[in-house]
Amino acid sequence: MRYFIELSYNGKKYHGWQTQPNAISVQETVVKALSTLLRIEVNLVGAGRTDAGVHALQLFAHFDVPISLDENYITKKVNAFLPDDIVVNRIFLVNDNAHARFDAVSRSYQYRIWLGRNPFLLDTTWQLYQKQLDVNKMNQAASILLTYTNFKCFSKSKTDVRTYNCKISEAKWEQKENQLIFYITADRFLRNMVRAIVGTLIEVGTGKNTIEGFIKILNSQDRSEAGFSAPAKGLFLTEVKYPKTILKDC
Numbered sequence: 001m002r003y004f005i006e007l008s009y010n011g012k013k014y015h016g017w018q019t020q021p022n023a024i025s026v027q028e029t030v031v032k033a034l035s036t037l038l039r040i041e042v043n044l045v046g047a048g049r050t051d052a053g054v055h056a057l058q059l060f061a062h063f064d065v066p067i068s069l070d071e072n073y074i075t076k077k078v079n080a081f082l083p084d085d086i087v088v089n090r091i092f093l094v095n096d097n098a099h100a101r102f103d104a105v106s107r108s109y110q111y112r113i114w115l116g117r118n119p120f121l122l123d124t125t126w127q128l129y130q131k132q133l134d135v136n137k138m139n140q141a142a143s144i145l146l147t148y149t150n151f152k153c154f155s156k157s158k159t160d161v162r163t164y165n166c167k168i169s170e171a172k173w174e175q176k177e178n179q180l181i182f183y184i185t186a187d188r189f190l191r192n193m194v195r196a197i198v199g200t201l202i203e204v205g206t207g208k209n210t211i212e213g214f215i216k217i218l219n220s221q222d223r224s225e226a227g228f229s230a231p232a233k234g235l236f237l238t239e240v241k242y243p244k245t246i247l248k249d250c
Contacts, residue, residue: 001064001065001066001067001068001069001093001096002062002063002064002093002094002095002096002097002098003062003063003064003065003069003071003091003092003093003094004060004061004062004091004092004094004098004100004246005030005034005044005060005061005062005063005088005090005091006058006059006060006088006089006090006091006092007026007030007056007058007059007060007061007086007087007088007089008056008057008058008059008086008087008089009026009055009056009059009085009086009087010055010085010086010123010124011026011050011052011053011054011055011056011232011233012053012055012085012123012233013085014026014029014052014053015052016049016050016051016052016053016054017046017048017049017050017056017059018046018049019031023052026050026056026086027044027046027061029082029083029086030044030061030082030086030088031043031044032081033078033081033082034063034078034081036081037074037077037078037081038065038074040065040066042063042065043063043064044061044062044063045061045062045063045099045100045101046059046060046061046100046101047059047060047061047100047101047104047107047240048101048104048107048189048237048240049191050235050237051191051192051195051232051235052232053231053232053233054232054233054235054236054237055124055233055235055236055237056236056237056238057236057237057238057239058089058237058238058239058240059237059240060100060104060240060242061100062094062098062099062100069091069093071090071091071092071093074091075088075089075090075091078091092247093247093248094246094247094248095245095246095247095248098242098246103242103243103246104240104241104242105187105241105242105243106169106185106186106187106239106240106241107185107186107187107188107189107237107239107240107241108170108183108184108185108237108238108239108240108241109183109184109185109189109194109235109236109237109238110181110182110183110184110235110236110238111126111181111182111184111194111195111198111230111234111235111236112124112125112126112179112180112181112234112235112236113125113126113127113128113179113180113181113182113234114126114127114128114178114179114180115128115129115133115175115178115179115180116128116129116178117129118178122233123233124233124234124236125179125233125234126230126231126233126234128202131202131205131206132206133180133202133205133206134204134205134206134207135173135175135180135205137204137205137211138173138201138202138204138205139172139173140211141201141204141211141214142171142172142173142182142184142201143171143172144211144214144215144218145168145171145184145197145218146168146169146170146171148168148218149165149166149167150164150165150221151164151165151166151190151193151218152164152190152221152222152223153196153217153218153220153221153222153223153225153226154190154192154193154196154197154200154223154226155190155191155192155193155196155223156190156191156192156193156196156223157223159190159191161190161191164190164221166186166187166188166189166190166193167186167187167188168184168185168186169185169186169187170183170184170185171183171184171185171197173201182197182198182201184197185239192229194235195229195230195231195232195235196223196226196227196228196229196230198229198230198234198235199226199227199228199229199230200214200217200226200227200228201214201227202227202230203227203228208227209227
């Protein structure tokens with residue numbers, strides 16, 4: 001039987017989602033908790049990979065077990081086996097062929113910036129207190145992303161992907177007092193893509209680059225032409241959407 005698990009986590013202490021040989025990961029930590037609780041070896045497949053230091057308000061993964069689970073009971077119990085910076089929000093039954101990664105129809109991220117200094121947000125925002133940003137120009141540049149499909153210029157170098165095409169449906173900045181948030185949604189994302197976009201848009205906002213220069217970067221399909229990658233700590237995976245047909249009762 002296949003189950004989806006919905007997670008939230010603070011990524012500060014983890015070397016990303018994916019299990020790695022010499023570093024602690026979110027996937028490894030959750031697998032250990034589930035395997036200990038269920039007393040069987042669990043294989044967990046995530047909706048995607050977050051990099052080291054990146055957070056998730058919502059990430060789904062799936063796992064298979066040979067028995068039926070009391071979903072509410074297992075959800076409560078597994079949290080007792082997890083550290084405080086990882087939370088299982090729910091576990092629910094899905095169709096046997098439902099896939100956390102391949103069935104996702106969209107993913108949404110937020111990148112959070114604090115304009116100034118705030119000691120209570122050091123781990124969850126990129127704090128900018130020396131830069132004046134033109135948010136209107138940043139939004140003009142961001143809107144151009146919706147007219148492109150190839151984002152090789154924002155992809156991490158030497159990544160193993162079949163295509164650099166992504167369909168972005170939302171890309172915008174919103175500012176409320178000292179908080180500046182970038183919202184972006186697409187059907188898929190490349191490694192390091194959001195952080196590279198944010199860093200490049202910041203260069204537009206500071207006047208280091210122009211709208212025309214931003215378009216030139218997109219057309220170049222060359223990562224070296226784009227701006228720097230914004231720090232991981234400001235990035236949150238906020239939502240992953242699936243069709244209702246993945247549910248067992250559909």
